[in-house]
Amino acid sequence: MPDYLQSKAGGCGGLCGGKCGSTMHDGVIRNNPIIHQVLGVCSALAVTGKLENALVMGAALVFVSAMSNAFVSLLRHQMPRRIRMIVEVAIIATFVILFDQLLKAFYWDMSKQLGPYVGLIITNCIVMGRAEAFATQNPPLLSIVDGVANGIGYMIILALIAIFRELLGAGTLLGYTVLSTSWYAPNLLMALAPGAFFTAGFLIWIINALRGGTGLPADKKREDS
């Protein structure tokens, strides 16, 4: 682990047993849910046509994943093992519906644009995966950090894909014209789903190439040792 993270871990180490920094680093960078775990790709393809949509979707995931991790972790000793998954989904669904209701009440236009994808966070593998793999085995505060970290990791990748797609597909960024249509013909392919496939694919390739590995578990072990 790099040095700067050690010092950061010291900052909130008292609360999270010194694992705060490494958990954050894991979720956002080393074990990024989209690039490394290749989870949550469905919504990464669906809502990245515009940067604004991607950011709101990312915020939704940060909120849901932090809150559900917190509650799953709080209940981890009382939770009957047999209905563990159902309990996790119930908790996740509660927070997703809550976010969706708030969006519909105070951010109507965005709610219309995101359509069914906010509701589909319930089935997002990242949230479920973190609740099952992390929150059931770690204390609440650390679980919140993990949820936020994975949400941010997801948001960063979504934003990167969306920047490419909105710029090349519509010539705008956050709705402001960057490439004027007087000389730039918007690339329809980038506005549609295939554009997201290409962008996400290239992104995974570039990041793995920079890391000097294939992103497969064997490489991860080598990095760790």
Place this chain on the structure above:
Amino acid sequence: MKSTLHTLLFAAVLGVVCSTLLVTANLFTAPYQEANRKADQVRNYLAALDVPIPENASASDLIAIFERTIRPVRQGGLERYEYRPEGADAPQAVAVAFAGPGVWGPIEGVLALEPDMARIRGIRFFKQEETPGLGGEIATEGFLKRFNEKQIVAADGTPGFRVRKPGAADGPNEVDGITGATMTSERVGTMLDALAKRIRED
């Protein structure tokens, strides 16, 4: 036995807590959501009717303008929305809603006509799930502008409307369809043609 009881109890308590939370959230946000939904529809009617709207008008402003200037009138089988600005004694425009199947889901919209019930004043699609970038273009300014100066009666006086292949429109009751969205264009054409005939029948 004890573990079964624990499981049942746990599930029951979790269910009650989660649903209480959601019901509370719903009670709290329902009025805002309802206002948004209504304002959305009202905004489309006002836009099609070309009613002047102040910039940054809030949801309740829009509903107030709508209730002040627009009066629903039932005539034949059609609900007509007459636009009468304050002080005017005759309607200055009339809007009629339409709906029909699109490619992926229902299309709903509103068509506004001049008082002669022939010339088109404006059109809006407020619900559509067509392919984004292709059929979805029906909701964009570019497509809606093609209806300017058009009418729902052919040059020889027969009612009807057609959405033609891109570049083929030449009559006063024809507009160009969207390249790459033949199916959506055709369905919108069928919808508007049926509406034109119904309006002219009354």
